[in-house]
Amino acid sequence: MLRPFVTLAAATLLSCNVASAAERIDVQAAASLTDVMNTLIEQYEQNHDVDIVPVYASSSTLARQIAQGAPADVYLSANEKWMDWLEDQGEPVHERRDLLNNRLALITADDSGIDDFTPDSDHLLAHYLDKGDRIAVGDPAHVPAGIYTQQALAHQGQWQTLEPRLARASDVRGALALVERGETPLGVVYATDAMAGEHVHQLGLFPANSHDPITYPAALIGKEPSPQARAFLQWLGSDKAASTFKQYGFEVSESNEAS
Structure with missing residues (x-):
């Protein structure tokens, strides 16, 4: 008569554990958000019974993965294009808002000996390259930072x-x-990556008018977003989160209310 009681007790305990398990929130975020999002997730989890699981990569890679069925409750892109693309694929996107802004920066190694300058049409970058040298960029074929870079260099007549x-x-x-x-x-x-980098130095910022505004839209993904995911996205637009974003060098968008 004892065995059924033990089995029932174990089943009841298992049921309680499942019921009390933290709600998982899958976040797909642009690679440039890695450091600040890790900090924000830690802050949020301290006061909420959730398990936030981030994936960081190029916005294009993330959008394609989401379209192919990768788990995502919240998506943060480094440009409008890939959020638009996701919607065009028929992916349900909810409470989209422009969360952040950034700037495009030219960097070099700390010990390069290159003096600071504004990377504009008066400063041809080819003059700072020796034979065989290259410039590191996100691939302009799909990476937002690379797309902005191509726009800036084309605007200055340096792209070709x-x-x-x-x-x-x-x-x-x-x-x-x-x-x-x-x-x-x-x-x-x-500019935020320049701040986060090790042994690198920001030479200067590209003029803001040389490329499209660098905007980070954020949105809920899926047919029925969970209350936990919705609350987290709303918190990312809070004053508390804004303070942390600014500490990492991001500009908080004035229009970060849900659209």
């Missing part, structure tokens, strides 16, 4: 000369790593 000399990385953090490892003397990344 520099296109054959690009070291194309799979995301902006890959471009940063090439400069950190000394594999390229120059790289184009976001």
Whole structure:
């Protein structure tokens, strides 16, 4: 008569554990958000019974993975294009908002000896490259940072000369790593990546009018977003989260209310 009681007790305990398990929130976020999102997730989990699981990569890679069925409750892109693309694929997108802004920066190694300058049409980047040198960028074929870079260089009349000399990385953090490892003397990344990089130095910011505004849209993904995912996205637009974003060098969008 004892065995059924033990079995029932064990089943009841298992049921309680399942019921009390933290709700999982899958977050797909642009690679440039890696450091700040890790901090924000840690802050949020301290006060909420959730398990936030982030994946970081190029916005294009993430969008394609989501379209192919990768788990995603919240998606944060580094440009409008890939959020638009996801919607065009028929993926349910809810409470979309422009969360952040950034700037495009030219970087070099700390010990390069290159003086700071504004990367504009008066400063041809080819003059800072020796024979065989390349410039590290996110691949302009799909990586947002690379797309902005192409726009800036084309605006300045430098694209045709520099296109054959690009070291194309799979995301902006890959471009940063090439400069950190000394594999390229120059790289184009976001200003926030320049801050996060090791042994790299920001030479200057590309003029804001040389490329499209660098905007980070965020949205809920899926037919029926969970209350937990909705609450987390709303919190990312809070004053508390804004303070952390600013600490990492991001500009908080004035229009970060849900659209």
